[in-house]
Amino acid sequence: MENALLVGLSRQMALARELDVIANNMANVGTNGFKARSARFNEFIMPVASAESFVARDRPLSYVVDKGTPLDLSQGAISRTGNPLDVALRADNFLVVQTANGERYTRAGSLGINAQGQLVTQSGQAVLGNGGAITFGANESNPRIAADGTVSTDQGDRGKLRLVRFANPRALANEGTNLFSSQAPALPAGPEARVEPGAIEGSNVKAIVEMTRLIEVQRSYQSTANMLAKTDELRGKAIARLADQQA
Numbered sequence: 001m002e003n004a005l006l007v008g009l010s011r012q013m014a015l016a017r018e019l020d021v022i023a024n025n026m027a028n029v030g031t032n033g034f035k036a037r038s039a040r041f042n043e044f045i046m047p048v049a050s051a052e053s054f055v056a057r058d059r060p061l062s063y064v065v066d067k068g069t070p071l072d073l074s075q076g077a078i079s080r081t082g083n084p085l086d087v088a089l090r091a092d093n094f095l096v097v098q099t100a101n102g103e104r105y106t107r108a109g110s111l112g113i114n115a116q117g118q119l120v121t122q123s124g125q126a127v128l129g130n131g132g133a134i135t136f137g138a139n140e141s142n143p144r145i146a147a148d149g150t151v152s153t154d155q156g157d158r159g160k161l162r163l164v165r166f167a168n169p170r171a172l173a174n175e176g177t178n179l180f181s182s183q184a185p186a187l188p189a190g191p192e193a194r195v196e197p198g199a200i201e202g203s204n205v206k207a208i209v210e211m212t213r214l215i216e217v218q219r220s221y222q223s224t225a226n227m228l229a230k231t232d233e234l235r236g237k238a239i240a241r242l243a244d245q246q247a
Contacts, residue, residue: 012228026214076201076202081110081199086199125179
């Protein structure tokens with residue numbers, strides 16, 4: 001009976017984890033450049049020893065093991081903004097930004113210029129070019145970004161966006177404010193990499209799919225909770241009956 005409770009608890013922990021992932025996806029339906037995640041689980045059989053080591057009445061128990069939340073890198077919808085500093089990224093490329101914790105990566109291409117004349121994201125992180133932070137002089141006008149990532153003004157080029165990719169982009173870790181970090185080094189996107197100026201990439205979260213998943217997870221969680229409650233009730237009755245027999 002304790003096994004049933006442990007298996008049920010294993011299932012509830014997995015469902016709670018999946019619920020967190022769905023909630024985060026839903027919260028970022030309108031976040032530019034956001035990439036959804038999905039929960040992945042494996043079956044873990046106990047006992048793990050060979051079957052010959054146990055008598056026939058022993059049965060394997062199936063638990064749930066969290067195998068991570070891989071990143072969905074499918075393209076989000078691209079919409080025109082008319083802002084010459086906005087860029088929509090395609091394929092698996094990322095912008096590089098400077099943060100207090102070092103370089104981080106983002107797909108959020110809604111850019112602007114801060115009070116110091118630096119090209120920055122909406123969250124205020126400096127966008128890095130091939131030669132470092134991209135800055136503009138006080139007297140420069142008509143800033144724009146070309147399809148190859150070149151940033152220029154009426155007074156000439158000011159740098160080129162540093163675009164990178166990763167050998168295993170699904171292993172990127174979220175760090176908040178739509179930023180990612182990576183244990184593996186970033187790779188240059190290459191001279192063929194392109195951006196779409198005057199546009200932004202929207203979130204790739206599919207709201208209807210996520211809502212369907214949410215309903216399924218809630219129902220599964222409630223079903224497991226009911227099973228655990230009935231198992232606990234059955235155990236209580238068994239203990240009470242055993243006490244009556246001993247009396």
